[in-house]
Amino acid sequence: MMHLNIQLFAVPFRKVSKTRGRKRRTHYKISENATVKCPKCGAEVRPHRVCAACGFYKGKEVIKKDSAE
Numbered sequence: 001m002m003h004l005n006i007q008l009f010a011v012p013f014r015k016v017s018k019t020r021g022r023k024r025r026t027h028y029k030i031s032e033n034a035t036v037k038c039p040k041c042g043a044e045v046r047p048h049r050v051c052a053a054c055g056f057y058k059g060k061e062v063i064k065k066d067s068a069e
């Protein structure tokens with residue numbers, strides 16, 4: 001006899017195999033045009049990343065990009 005009152009519940013991540021978890025995440029993709037303009041220099045930057053052109057993030061210089069050193 002088929003019972004269709006299946007109970008779904010949370011599965012601990014250690015109980016899910018690497019393959020199974022990865023197969024589920026095949027739809028999790030970053031969109032190709034995930035860029036924002038850097039407020040400092042206007043370059044196209046990935047959101048929530050330090051600007052590669054000027055090295056600024058959140059108004060602070062994180063990476064020294066000064067050529068005159």
Ligand SMILES: [Zn+2]
Nearest residue numbers: 038041051054
């Ligand atoms: Zn910048």
